[in-house]
Amino acid sequence: MSPPQPQSRPEQSPDAQPQPAPQQRPPTQTRTPQVVIETRRPATQNPPNPVPSRAPVALPRESAIDLQPVLLGLADQYVSKAHGMSSYLARNPQEVDVDQYYSLMSAGLGCMESVLKNWKFPDPKIEARLQLRYANLLLEETENDGELQDLLTRGVALCERNRLVDLKYSMKHVQARSLFRTHPRSALKMVDQMIELTETYAHYSWMYVFRFLHVSFSLQLSRPDLSAALQQLRRTSQHAEKQRQYPVLTTCSALEALIHLRSGQADSADNFQRSLAAARTHQLNREVTDISQIATLLDCLDLCSDLINGKPDQLPDKMNVMQRALDSGKRKKSPDGSFAVPTAETAPADISxxxxxxxxxxxxxxRAIVFQWLRRSELFALGYILSGLASSSKNAIDHKSERYVVEGDKLTTSKYDYNPENERKVQSLQCSSAHLDRRVFYHKVCLHLLASLKCERADWQGAREVLERLTEGMNMEDIDEQDFVQVSALYLTGTVKQATGDLEGALECYRSPALTLQPTQKPTANQDLRILATLNMILILRPRRESREHIDHLMNLVEPLCENHPNVxxxxxxxxVRASSTSALPILKMKxxxxxxxxxxxxxxxxxxxCVAINLMTSNFFVSIIGEKAELSAGSGKRLADRTHVPLWQGVANQLLADTLNFGGKRAESNEASVEAQKWAQKVPERVQTQLGVTR
Incomplete structure (x- = not known):
């Protein structure tokens, strides 16, 4: 039975009795009750999450047709129809279509509510299942938290009376997720109680579920509680190891490695390697091998670790390993990103x-615990992004890294998706919108990387154009310090201004609170950007005598952070910066x-x-010196500058070589290098040419 088309709903009285069929109606034409929905647009332009207006009609007690299965069938079709629209709506949100989605979902929820309120179920398990499904829809589609909590309270009581253990724990799971939206700390306390309860009654599969839920909540807090997440994972690992449940143990180790990678602590690199090794230990186990997502996650984390810690020699090999893992697991990976981690307990056939x-x-x-990870298109976009970073670390000049990033960006745009015919429809408009938000984030990360690569190649105009796209609709005066995209856009804006000669504009960006180091500040997600902004600020302020004390203060802040940074x-x-920040530095120390x-x-x-270090050595130690060492130093600086493809340093290096050769009496070679220097100097931004005194 397909759902009827939306039309106006006639007014009905609650006490209305069914009209008898006319005598002339053939007996084969039995009237079937229909549930219809309205298509009237809401009063507001942007409709909120649906809060269905459901006033169940008092149905006749005596009817020729059992309306319960009819209403449940209609509810299934209404909800399925709405879910079928969700993926399209998330990409192309038209008001009329959104209204229709809300109307369909409201009708489906109304049918379920009517069945729950007007019928008694001979089997309490069937009633509890309907309550669980209804609760999940209320959680995903509405903001009716009060109604949801009342429903779950009744449902949990029903499950306890009839010893429906799985349904009870499932409702508690939904209840904790609902509570986390408004009271995160209360939700964590509730999950702790459920962990203690499941451990007491030896329901270990559910203990794993609630511990993993606790980890998820700890990482979603406004200030993630990494220590609490690690504590839960370690306790889960200890129990899984005793029970020899290697899939659970491997999953815990992989999540521990992920947390250590983002922690930024002094021992995070060593802890990451230990967790990665623990996860790899069981990778050949047959149960673990079937979970290709875990292996892919480990390969991605291994590559990320080398990128963070600056290990370029291993990057190409690990990038190839990650790419092979993505390609080999293409058919095994679920399009919606879900995967199952099996446990040792047996499961009934209807456990889902x-x-x-x-x-x-x-x-x-x-029994297998279902996890939700990146969708297939998002995972491949991540692979392209990491490949672009790995390629740029070795060589950003050949544009290979930029091509990787561009391909990844294609997977994040609304007009392109990887293997779209295999993409499963999202289960709600809210989940589809969250998927769209992640795609938007990936798109912004790709723009950030493109701007960074163009800055590295000194393509300042190209970088400025990409930054305009990245900062479109962004208020640069009100930056969220926890938002990496916004802070990185601010830093790159300052970099472009500094490179094009707008030093005051660059200082304004670097002095933003989002990029300022504080003496007692704890490490943040954007700590590296703060370090780089501080180093650049020191270079700009260096010639200003009135800023000497401020420069010393900045140097005292940034020096220990750089000395102890995992990336050398x-x-x-x-x-x-230390060698060039003052003219009073002793020669031996500068050397x-x-x-x-x-x-x-x-x-x-x-x-x-x-290139910068060698040319500074030439400028400080070999100017006005005749000899082979001076020419070798200047020649090395020129060759390195040619490798960077940065016109500013190519002009500087050639001029240093020209001066060295001229002082040694090699006039012809000196003139040749001077002409080369002038050619490159003409390609730097005009304001920089003026500050360098370049003649046109």
Missing amino acids: LDTGGIMQRTDDGK NYKSALYI HYLSSSANIAKKQGNALLL
Whole structure:
């Protein structure tokens, strides 16, 4: 039976009695009750989440047709019809279609509510299942938290009276998720109580479920509680290891590695490697091998660790491993991102109905916990983004990294999706909108990377154009300090201004609270951007004598952060800034800083930092000196500058070489280098040319 088309609903009296069929109606034409919905637009332009107006009609007690299965069938069709629209609506939200979605969902919820209020169920399990499904829809589609809590209270009482354990825990799971929306700490306390209860009654599968829910809540707090999440994962690992439940143990180790990677603590790198090794230990186990998403997650985390810690030698190999994992698991991965982690307990055939999809039954009859990860298109977009970062760390000049990022961006746009015919329809407009939000975030990250790559190649005009797209609709004067996209856009804006000669504009960006280091500030998600902004600020303020005390203050703040940073490129940059920030620095100390910076940059394969260090050495130690060492130093600076493809440093290096050759009496070679320097100087921004005194 397909749902009827929306039309106006006639007024009915609650006490109205059914009219008898006319005598002339053939006996084969039996009247079937229909549930219709209205298509009237709401009063507001932007309709809120549907809060269905459901006033159940008092149905006749004696009817020729049992209306209960009819209403439940109509509810299924209304909800399915609405869900079928959700993926399209999230990408193309037209007001008329959104109104229709809300009307369909309201009609489906009204049918379920009418059945729950007007019929008694001979089997309490069927009633509890309907209550669970109704509660899930209320959670996903409405903001009626009060009605939802009342429904779950009645449902839990029904389950306790009839010993419906799985349904009871499922309702508690929904209740905790609902409570977390308004009172996160209360939800965490409730989950702690459920963990204690399930552990007492040895319902270990549900204990795992609630511990993982606690981890999820801890990471979703406005200030994530990483220690609480790690504590829950370690306790889960200890129990899983005793029971030899290797899929659960591997999942815990993978999540621990993820948390250590984002923690930013001094020992996070070592803890990450231990968690990664623990997860890899059981990767060859047959039960673990079937979960391809865990293996892919570990490969992505391993690559991310090397990117964060600055290990360029291993990046190409790990990038290839990650790409092979993505390609080999393409058919195994669910389009909606879900995967199941099996446990040791047996499961009834209808476990999915009793748990609302929280658990499912494996082929060998075991319970499996269902996790939701990235959708297939989002996972491949992440793979392209990480590949672009890995390629740029080795060589950002050949545009290969930019091509990776562009391909990843295609997967995040609304006009393109990976294998769309296999994408399962999202189960609610709210979930579909969350999926769209993630795609928007990925799109902004891709724009951020494109702008960064263009800055690295000194394509300042291209970087400015990408930043205009990135900051469209963004208030740069009111930056959310926890939003990476906004803070990175602010930093890149300051970088472009600094590189094009607008030093005051760059200082204004770097002095923003979102990019300012504080003496007692704890490490944040954007700590690295704050460090880089501070180093750039020191370079701008360096020639100003009145800023000497402020420069010393900034240096005292940033120096320990760079010295202890897991990525030694920050230490190399610090040494360059330290060597060039003052003219009163002793020669031996300056030489130590520059040589240390050059050695680190050479080991890391960072051509730009190496170019800067070598040319500073030439400028400070080999000017007005005749000899082979002076010419070798200047020649090395020129070759490194040519590798960077940055016109400013190519012009500087060629001019240093010209001056060195001229002082040594090699006039012809000096003139050739001088012409080359003038050519590159003409390609730098006009304001920079003016500050350098370049003649046109």
